[in-house]
Every structure is written in structure tokens, then in C-alpha cells.
Amino acid sequence: MSVVEESYDVVVVGAGHAGCEAALASARMGLNTICFTVSMDSVALMPCNPNIGGSSKGHLVRELDALGGQMGINIDHTFIQSKMLNSSKGPAVHSLRAQADKSAYSLRMRKTMQDTDNLTLRQAEVTELIMDGKKVAGVKTLSGAIYHARAVVICTGTYLRARCLYGDVIEHTGPNGLKAANHLTQSLLDNNVEMNRFKTGTPARVDSRSIDYSKMEIQLGDNPVVPFSFSTNREAVQIEQVPCYLTYTNEKTHEIIRANLDRSPMYSGVIEGTGPRYCPSIEDKVVRFADKNRHQLFVEPEGLNTNEMYIGGMSSSMPEDVQYAMYHTVPGLENCKIVRNAYAIEYDCIKATQLKASLEFKDIDGLFAAGQFNGSSGYEEAAAQGLVAGINAALKLLGKDPMILDRSNSYIGVLIDDLVTKETKEPYRMMTSRAEYRLLLRQDNADLRLSKIGYEVGLLPKNRYDHVVEKERQIEEEVARVKEINIGARKEVQSLLESYGSIPLSNGIKLVDLIRRPELDYDKLAPIDPDRPELSDEVREEVNIYIKYEGYLTRQAKQVAQFKKLESKMIPSDIDYDDVSSLRIEARQKLTKLRPANIGQASRISGVSPADISVLLVYLETYKSKEK
């Protein structure tokens, strides 16, 4: 029998948020790339919430954009409402979130893929890895077709052996009734990949015409809108926005849930997968936070060309009739018609500690992994990993060192380090508290942090990089200029200060000290700083943040310097921890299993104590000298 047989540089399995970024990055870096999807109609599908970004996730999108990824640009063209969250808090936790027109988002991403040179999009289910010893050599599809490749990136999301559940109904499909991928798991197991089974869920979609919005609070977008991508023109995103709505559950809702708990597959034990604690179903919330008498629900449009509304906060795996009963207790939803049921979904994923920080498997040369397949959750987390895996697959084939992002330069670095170092037992979600150097890792300076890396790996276009270099120069110059300026207790100064409720001067003062006053900032002081050059919003924002929070920023920069010292102490990959006699047994086992790349990573493994690290440092010195 003859089968289709083709050759590519890189195969990407899956065209969700991870797969799209991986395929685009690899193709844009010049590698001949093919990307498989179970359905051409589900490219960059958003099967759950209709938005991109949010606290800390917005940071991921910004960083991905600074490196040359697509998600930021794609949402800037397809959003229907946008908000900067936490804008009253410190600059480090400002985070963008945009409501997406889901179908526009998906279509635009597919078109971008199809318009990209070196990139082939193909509908087929990948069923098997083709191996050449310990090296991956390609994939086989359900039809038996063979695709040779030198690198493979797996981004199967929630599709591997997926099953969807509500009540006692079990459907063996991926999200939205799409075809599950039932074969690849076995091939992975055959190659000694260790698997996990995770679960997540989604709320019902409701017909907009059946909702009484007069009983809900309206939620509007920001004016003006800030775009996600550093390359998007700010004028272009000042569009007419669509509202969302806020309503609440009540005791009646909770009673119905409690009375029917035995019919939920979560509580009857039918669900085997581990669900995330941060994204609980409504039945979880009612059980675990029994003292709360109401929970918030956000009613959000799924797009401009559909009347479906997403009921955020009410994900569930209750039977259909209970879903109807509980949704009908909510103000504004009394007569609602459900368009799609809420459901829970279970899927296979891997233990990500089998990966290096490049997202390549430690034990399978050329095989990369990204997205929910790695045990994360969320579109943004997936896209960020997809980008890194795609870049590194390409770099490998180009014979270059991998791009390793770390905890000190990006949320993406934190995300990947957590995934590959900590043994995650539930779907991993990004949170700002996970980033220990978050004052430095702001969404406003993602371009300053990462554009150089994106440009040097060959993904970010030169004109975008040049723009960042110029921006950086302007910031430095302006900060230096401002630091030199003294302000006298002139009349116009005093009246400006008074107008902001700020204490008038008794003596001269440095301009920076005025900027640091909580009620003042760089922009407000423009009238008393006549020599100020004309600068863009972005530059002025950076200057203000840098001066206002300089003390804190310097402190974190020092911590980063300490951190880097440990990250740069590499551990040879052939180290035999049994040789290091003074290590405690638990530490030896963990180190042997996880094989950290450097001392910093080793120190973050649970079960490895500071004393173990000291012992390891001394051993490494000995080892180095022996090598000589």
C-alpha cells in the first residue's frame, strides 16, 4: 500500500494558541513548517472565556509580542472591549484584558497562518511519533501518512483522550464537540513519556435575547484603549466597544447546587482528572466557600456575529436540568435559554518536569512541547509556551543555542521555570505573585526587556527592534536630564503644587523629589519644567515609573544580580548525584530525577535544602578541576 510521504523541518501538532505561535515562529525564522489541526475550522479556537489577557496574563501577551509573537496583534484587530485592570494600583500589576470576537479572532489567525511563507496548515489527526533511536524523526497521521521532520512540537491542548462531562452524560470529544485525539498518548507512553490527567470546565452560553440586562450592572471598556501589541497604532484601537454585564448568584442558586451535588460527576467520583483550584466550578465554590452567600457572574458577548453570551463564574458539570434550574435563579437570567451546556473536560497531559527550559524533552532529542499539554491552563500561557517551543525548535535546526527566558527577565520565564522545575499537580495558571521580581517585569516595559532577544533569535523584525532602541535612548536621556533639575520656591511652582494639594516648598528641591510625591507625577510637573523635550506617551510613562519607584527598582535589581549568579552556575548534564556523598537522600533522588540545568534551578526544587546546594557547589568546583 502506498501512503502519502512528505518532508518538513518542523512539525507542529495542534493549531490552538500554542500551536499557532509555534508554527508561525518556526516558519518566520525560515524553517519549512507544517501545522496539524483536527479541524480547519478550529484554528486558534477559544473554547472557554471570550477574552485575552487579564491579571498577569496580559503581561504574557505583551512579552510574547515583544519577542515577535502573534497573539497581541491578533487581539488588537479583533477585540470588542478592552480594559486596563488594576490601573489604580502600582504599574507592576497593571494588566490589559480585552474581550474578543471569538470567531473573528480565530479566522484572522487562520488567515495569518495561511499567508505566512514556509507554513502549511493541514487537517489531520497525528497518531504516532516516528523515532530514530532517541531522536524524533517525524509523525504519522490517522490515515497512515508519514511526515518526516527534524523537530516536532506537540501542542495538543485538551484534545488527548478528551472526554466532556455533565451529569451522567459522557461524550468522548474535545471541546465544543470537536474530535478528540485518541492515539497519540499511547505513542508517547511507548517512548517513556510520563503522563498526567487534568480537568477543567466551562460555563454555559446563553441566548442574549433571553437575558434581562436591566437587572444587571453594565460594565464598559476603557477610553482610551491601550493596544496589546507594541506595533499597533494607538489610534487604530479607539473603536466603538460592546458592554459586558455583572450579576450575582444567590442563596437559592446555592440551595439547588447543594441539593444536586450527588448528580455532579465531580462529586460522584466519575471525574478522574485533577482540576484547578483557582478556576473552580460553581459547585466547588459553593462547597468550599460555604460562608459566601453570593458569587459574581460576568455576562460577556462571544462576538459580534452571534447572540451567545458567556456566563463567566458559573462553570459546571451538573446535569442539564440542574443547569437550567440554577441559571434561572440568577437576576436577569430567570428566563434564559441555554445555547450550549456547561461541561467539564478531562484530558491527558505530560509531567512537564521531563522538559528542559527550552521546552525540549530531556530524553527525546528534537521533541518539544507547549501549552495545556504541559499542564498549564489559559490561552495566554499556552501561546507563550508555543512561541518559546517554536523558536527553540527553529534555533536547534539552525544549529544555534536555545533561547532560555528566566525568572528575572519575564513572566514567560517564570511560567516555564515553574512548569519544568516544580511538580505541578493541577493546571498551572499565571499569577503576578509568582513573579518575585515583578516590579521589573511590567507590562509597560516588556519591549525594553525582550525585544533584543526576539530580534537576535531572528523573529522580531529589525524596524521594531530599532524603535525600541530609540525609545530606550530617549528614556535614559530624559531620566538623566530630570535628575539634574532643581526647582526653586517660585510663585508658579507653589501654585501648581497647591492645585494638586501638595505641600508648598520652603526651600529649593530637586525635581525628582517632587515627582516622587504620591499626589504628583512626571506629567503633572510639566509646566514648571520648561526645557522638557517632546516625548511619546510610552517614553513619558517609563520616565515617570523609573523616577517614582527608583528605590524599589534598585532593590529588585540587586536581588536579580544575586539570582543571576546562581543561574549561571551550570550543572554538567552527565553529573552522577550518587557521587556526591554528602547530599541528603531526598535531595539526591529529586536531583537525579529532575536533572536541573543550573544551581539556581536546583535550589528551587522542593526537597533540596540550602545545605544540599552548598554541598553541590563544592562538588562542582572539584568536578571542574578534575575536568582540567
Place this chain on the structure above:
Amino acid sequence: MYQSDTIAAIATSMNSSGIGIIRVSGENSISIVDTIFRGKNKLKDCDSHTIQYGHIYSGDEIVDEVLVLIMKAPRSYTTEDVVEIDCHGGVLVLKKVLSLLVKAGARIAEPGEFTKRAFLNGRIDLSEAESIMDLISSNSELAMKNSIKQLSGSLNKIIVSLRDKILYETAFIESALDDPEHYDLTGYPEQLKEKVEGIIDTVDGLIDSFNSGHILKEGINTLILGKPNAGKSSLLNTLSRRERAIVTDIPGTTRDTLEEQITINGVSLNIIDTAGIRETDDVVEKIGVDKAINSIDDADLILFVLDSSRPLDENDEFIINKILDKKVIILLNKSDLSTIISEEEIYNKYNKCVISFSSVSLDGLKTLESTITDMFFSGEVRSDDTLYITNSRQAACLSNAKSSLENVLSSIDNMMPEDFFSIDLMDAYSYLGEITGETIDDDLANKIFSEFCMGK
């Protein structure tokens, strides 16, 4: 611990003369010592390998008259900038100087850390590497066990509850940042301020207990009791002579008690020898006897010495009745002579641990030492259960925690945004954790998920 910050430690074992050297090593060692040293010149302006005369100050108060030796990098043992301070004022002063250095930014060195730095900087021969690794791991294990065990129950409870409060507040702030539409921080800074002030008060109390001279309480308070001539002093001599690493010995403030600090298998004992107890009319001797009886209350462990070559008398009975409710080891001394009291007899009578012992032949010494360590590690005996911070490492952690908490207050006063609070809160949390030997790991994420309802 493995970073290149500045470390300090008392480098000599101390003896009664009270002369001791404190060694400081690291990038900032010279500038740190400069903040507490006043001499003819600032140390930073002095040449390497010179000795400076001057005084160590705490604020405006002279602590000690010292000689300071400066060795600049790389010409020093560790190849870093090293400063050695020769102190003359005795044990208390050495500890005081050390704690001043910590306040000025140094960190107490871990066991073997100077040597480790010397090694990592290429100063020591490779053949010594193995033994250094063993030293690090065994010392730190024991130190960790020790410091946790030594942590009195009530202190541990206080630290745990402080940490829990800090973690809760941080988790609340972080939940509000991660899910701003669910949690509102309006008016929260004022509440946090009150809570943080309360936590600082508690931390202050703990720090005071360290500063107010309870330093000598370090270790298990062990009282040697017995009638005159039972062999108490020779027991003390035997125990301390055997011990190579004598930490301190301090002549008692009265002529009739003697304190000595010794370490047995890593367990610190504060041994107090007392006057022989007997009925007496001698005024001076009676003062000594009363003092011995009064110190029973404060003792964690009592070594009751009986002369096994003589029958029990009313003095022995008098003593034993005073200590029935204490942890006691009864030593049947002079086992090398012909004994007329047996272990069984005493055990059956008092139901206390009994060991036959001779300070002449050293019979029973090993048993005594292992019994004491067993009692300590099993938790039967623990050091003083009141709230004393007894070790300078713990005190350093507390003052670090305090300054992080003060940073929170100043952030609140400066009207900084809430996300700045959690950075210093988590620092304080981790410093307090060093006292109890706990690390952070995923505490915060777990707290957020368990206390606050998040998500879509």
C-alpha cells in the same frame, strides 16, 4: 547561604579571659565594620594588612576597646575583603559586637562558611573538598535540628502565628490583584497598617528578650545538686574537661555557684554547679545553700549527685523532695569505691533515671552523655520554656523581619500602591521562616486558593 554577601562570626573559641576575634568577610565587610568602629581613620581609608586601634560603638555608647585587622581582597583567607576585630570585653561583648554587625548588614556565617568561601575562591587544596562537604552537611543538619528543637514551644507558636497573619494579608492583597473584580482594596491600607504595627510590637518584644541579657540562657539550664562532698565539682570538671569545644565559662557572681557552658553531641548545656546543700548555721554558707535551692525552679534538668559509698541521709532526702517534679538524672558517684547503694534501690524508691558514675575511672560518663542528648532530642527536656530569643542568628532574622515590616509601614505612609506592600510582607514572612527552619515554596499560592475564591 551560598551567596556572596557579607558574613560574620566569632572566630575563636572563647575562654575565661574573654579575648576573642570576630571575623567578617565579603564585599561590604569594611564598610559594615566602619559603621560601628571609631578609630583615628576610617577603615576604608586604611591600607591592607594594617592594624587599627579604636572602639566599637553602639550608637554613642562604647561597647569595647578593640584592635582591627584589615585584609583586602584578594590577599586574605577567603580572598574577599576580610576584617578581624580583636575584642577584649568577654563573651557578652563578643556577642554584642556580632549583633551590631548583623544590624549593620552582615549575616551570621553558616558552619564552615569561611572555609567554603576560601575553597570556592580557589584558596584550598582539592583534597580538602570532601571533608568540607561533610562538614557543611553534618553541621547544618545538626544546627537545624538543634535550632528547631531548641525553639521553645511558645516561641514557635508565636512565630507560626505571626507568619500566618502575614501570609493571610499578603494572600488577600494578591487575590485582589489577580482578580480585581472580586476583591476590593478600598480602605485596606489603614487596616493593614494597624495589623503590621501589632506584628512589629510582638517582634520587638522578642528582640528585646535577646538584647536584655538573656543571651546566656542559651542551652539547657542544668543544675548540679548534692550534699557537700558528693562529688559535684569533680562531675563538672569531668564534663567540661572532656569537652573540647568549650564555649564559655563564666565565674559565678556569688562565690558559691559556678556556671559553665558546654556542648555534648551538639547539645548546649548551661551547667550550674551549686554549693553543697545541708542544714547549716553558717551565715555565708546558708546564702549559698538558699541560692542552690532557689535555682531549682529555673532548671531544665537536674543532675543529682549521690555518694554511693555512704548511706542516704536527711540532707539527701531533703534535696530529693525538692526536685520530685523536675527532670532529674541521679548519679551514683564514686562507683570506683565500695558501694552501699544500688541503682535498683534508688530507682525503685524515686522512679528517676539512675546512672552509676565515677569521675575517677570515668565509668558511666558515656551513658550520662547519651542520656542527656536522648532526653533533649526526644523533647523530654527542652530549654527554658519562656520567651527568650537566645541565639544571635534568630535575633538577626527577627531584626530583618522587623525592617521589612517597617518598609511596609513606610510604603503605606507614602501612599504607595498596595502591590508594593506584599513584596516586603513576603520578605518578613521568609525571615521569620528562617527562625523555624521553614521555606516558602508555594505557601502563598496555596493560601490564595484556600482562603479566597478566585476565577471564572
